[in-house]
Amino acid sequence: MSAVYARRAVVNIVALALSGLATLIGLVFLVWILWITAQNGLEALKPTLFTKITAYADQGGLANAMVGSLIMDLMALLICAPIGVLAGTYLAEYASGSRLGASIRFLNDILLSAPSIVLGLFVYVIVVIPTTELTDGRITFSGFAGSVALALIGLPVIVRTTDEMLQLVPGTLREAALSLGIPQWKLTMQVLMRAALSGILTGVLLALARLAGETAPLLFTAFGNNFMTAHPLDKMASMPVTIYQYTNDPNPALHAIAWAGALLITLFVLALSLLTRIMFSRKKVSYE
Amino acid sequence: MSALSAEPIPRDTEHRSRTDARHDLIFRLALRFCALLVLAALLGAALSTLWGGRDVLFHDGLHFLLSSDWNPVENQFGALAPIVGTLVTSLIALILAVPVSFGIALFLTEIAPRWMRGPVGAAIELLAAIPSIIYGMWGLFVFVPFMSTYVEPWLSDYFGDASPSGGVQAVRLVIGTLILLIPTLPMFYGALHRWLHGMALTATALVLAISLSGALSYVLMFSVLPNLFNGPPLGLGLLTAGIVLAVMILPFISSVMREVFQTVPARLKESSYALGSTTWEVVWDIVLPYTRSAVIGGIFLGLGRALGETMAVTFVLGNSYNLTASLLMPGTSISSSIANEFNEAVGLHRSALIALGFLLFVVTFIVLLIARLMLRQLARKEGR
Numbered sequence: 001m002s003a004v005y006a007r008r009a010v011v012n013i014v015a016l017a018l019s020g021l022a023t024l025i026g027l028v029f030l031v032w033i034l035w036i037t038a039q040n041g042l043e044a045l046k047p048t049l050f051t052k053i054t055a056y057a058d059q060g061g062l063a064n065a066m067v068g069s070l071i072m073d074l075m076a077l078l079i080c081a082p083i084g085v086l087a088g089t090y091l092a093e094y095a096s097g098s099r100l101g102a103s104i105r106f107l108n109d110i111l112l113s114a115p116s117i118v119l120g121l122f123v124y125v126i127v128v129i130p131t132t133e134l135t136d137g138r139i140t141f142s143g144f145a146g147s148v149a150l151a152l153i154g155l156p157v158i159v160r161t162t163d164e165m166l167q168l169v170p171g172t173l174r175e176a177a178l179s180l181g182i183p184q185w186k187l188t189m190q191v192l193m194r195a196a197l198s199g200i201l202t203g204v205l206l207a208l209a210r211l212a213g214e215t216a217p218l219l220f221t222a223f224g225n226n227f228m229t230a231h232p233l234d235k236m237a238s239m240p241v242t243i244y245q246y247t248n249d250p251n252p253a254l255h256a257i258a259w260a261g262a263l264l265i266t267l268f269v270l271a272l273s274l275l276t277r278i279m280f281s282r283k284k285v286s287y288e
Numbered sequence: 289m290s291a292l293s294a295e296p297i298p299r300d301t302e303h304r305s306r307t308d309a310r311h312d313l314i315f316r317l318a319l320r321f322c323a324l325l326v327l328a329a330l331l332g333a334a335l336s337t338l339w340g341g342r343d344v345l346f347h348d349g350l351h352f353l354l355s356s357d358w359n360p361v362e363n364q365f366g367a368l369a370p371i372v373g374t375l376v377t378s379l380i381a382l383i384l385a386v387p388v389s390f391g392i393a394l395f396l397t398e399i400a401p402r403w404m405r406g407p408v409g410a411a412i413e414l415l416a417a418i419p420s421i422i423y424g425m426w427g428l429f430v431f432v433p434f435m436s437t438y439v440e441p442w443l444s445d446y447f448g449d450a451s452p453s454g455g456v457q458a459v460r461l462v463i464g465t466l467i468l469l470i471p472t473l474p475m476f477y478g479a480l481h482r483w484l485h486g487m488a489l490t491a492t493a494l495v496l497a498i499s500l501s502g503a504l505s506y507v508l509m510f511s512v513l514p515n516l517f518n519g520p521p522l523g524l525g526l527l528t529a530g531i532v533l534a535v536m537i538l539p540f541i542s543s544v545m546r547e548v549f550q551t552v553p554a555r556l557k558e559s560s561y562a563l564g565s566t567t568w569e570v571v572w573d574i575v576l577p578y579t580r581s582a583v584i585g586g587i588f589l590g591l592g593r594a595l596g597e598t599m600a601v602t603f604v605l606g607n608s609y610n611l612t613a614s615l616l617m618p619g620t621s622i623s624s625s626i627a628n629e630f631n632e633a634v635g636l637h638r639s640a641l642i643a644l645g646f647l648l649f650v651v652t653f654i655v656l657l658i659a660r661l662m663l664r665q666l667a668r669k670e671g672r
């Protein structure tokens with residue numbers, strides 16, 4: 001009988017050791033990627049990155065890409081935040097138990113992990129082709145098209161967090177407000193939204209963290225631009241697309257600039273997701 | 289006094305409640321419109337790519353799916369190579385990422401001391417926050433050279449040669465037998481144990497199992513692997529792309545597994561421990577069966593990610609339309625074909641790329657649909 005026990009003990013120890021090894025593998029890759037990005041990025045970091053534009057190639061910087069990314073990310077948020085918050089409010093407050101609500105919630109989760117390159121193609125077909133045809137080719141790829149594509153990436157994130165955050169608001173708050181005779185839209189906008197405000201903001205930041213690093217949807221919507229522009233109907237440069245182009249280039253001096261950009265964008269995204277993580281954890285504590 | 293002041297109030301509230309009702313209706317409709325935009329986004333993505341790819345999808349039809357001849361110069365568009373590339377890289381990613389994710393989830397829910405769970409779990413989830421372009425750069429500049437200097441020469445030396453020297457042959461047989469022994473080890477052990485106690489019938493089972501695993505390892509080592517690992521150690525290729533994808537989807541699968549493992553009622557686990565189960569037995573026989581559907585859902589979620597991932601694989605695939613059995617050779621995938629060629633494509637070529645996008649969308653939609661349905665089953669079980 002002891003042989004059976006010994007075997008079970010051995011199997012157990014081997015399995016547990018392997019699971020520890022698996023965790024180690026995951027951590028090794030995380031540290032490896034971050035280390036490489038930090039090392040190469042810090043080496044290439046220099047002030048001209050922020051002052052010169054990409055038209056100077058390896059003598060230049062990333063100023064226009066930074067401005068372009070900033071503009072498109074903010075425009076994307078301006079598009080997807082109101083829509084996402086309202087849609088999430090609908091799911092949480094008006095559609096609980098309804099079939100439509102359940103299926104929208106379900107499909108929103110699918111949109112959350114839909115391939116971003118297809119969303120880029122979608123925007124190419126519905127925005128870039130029509131503007132090209134309407135203006136006889138004067139306006140083709142544009143920063144606006146890019147931000148619509150990014151908005152599609154951010155939308156499901158905001159819908160989901162808003163939905164979840166509003167559901168965390170205690171029902172007694174709704175009952176108390178309604179018993180005072182307040183109409184439901186006022187209840188939603190002035191009581192529930194305020195109660196869930198920090199959660200909803202977290203969702204917006206989370207969406208920003210996701211769309212700031214996206215490259216694929218921008219390739220054929222915003223395209224890229226070697227010059228500084230702030231006009232939303234111009235072709236617009238962005239950090240991820242510039243990094244992509246520089247990485248594909250054989251010139252190692254451009255690789256260095258790409259690494260510097262990669263470091264900046266990674267720092268931005270990781271800082272945002274750490275911030276949201278801190279906000280989220282505080283949120284959970286205060287409601288439980 | 290009271291009669292005077294009491295009279296206008298009901299009229300006023302009636303008026304107010306009517307405007308309130310109207311505002312409520314408008315508000316409600318506005319909200320519903322926004323929610324429907326989510327549906328419109330999905331539907332629009334499907335319809336617009338179908339429309340954009342119509343020239344190729346409706347005219348070439350099956351030829352588009354089954355031909356591997358992709359030649360933009362002669363307007364020949366057979367998408368077999370990118371389709372196969374997408375499927376193969378995603379399959380490699382799953383084969384590698386599922387056991388590792390399971391290990392991570394197991395470690396973080398059952399083994400790690402409590403203080404370690406939060407930080408380590410957060411670190412693993414950070415892998416999901418790193419933008420995919422960073423994976424691509426790291427893949428191209430660091431991981432590709434790593435593969436071509438350390439991993440791939442070794443793979444093609446020991447496994448890739450169809451008619452190897454005697455020494456390599458011996459190494460291969462030993463490794464092959466070991467690989468097949470690990471899953472059948474408990475069986476061997478049981479058979480051996482009974483055989484030693486004089487039960488003759490299981491002795492034949494032992495002999496049968498050994499010869500079967502020997503034959504299987506021979507086929508694996510001398511016929512399957514030489515085809516898979518045949519080729520120069522370029523670093524670029526399907527295997528490298530699969531590994532990079534595996535790292536990318538690992539946090540998604542492991543966080544779903546971790547979350548659902550925590551939903552297993554403590555008394556189920558405690559009963560099992562009380563009966564003398566080991567940690568591994570509790571996880572394998574109690575936790576995993578209880579969460580089976582959600583675990584499969586998590587795996588499909590990872591698959592959906594892997595299928596649609598663009599930037600990480602574009603750099604490391606090598607962009608080649610040659611179909612080979614070897615995983616060490618460059619290939620292409622649906623998403624990387626689109627990313628690489630779209631801006632230079634015109635006419636039918638562009639239509640073919642949009643058609644590829646439609647195909648990718650439909651496949652990932654189905655995979656993600658299955659994932660979400662599987663995940664929902666567990667939520668139902670919990671009564672959520």
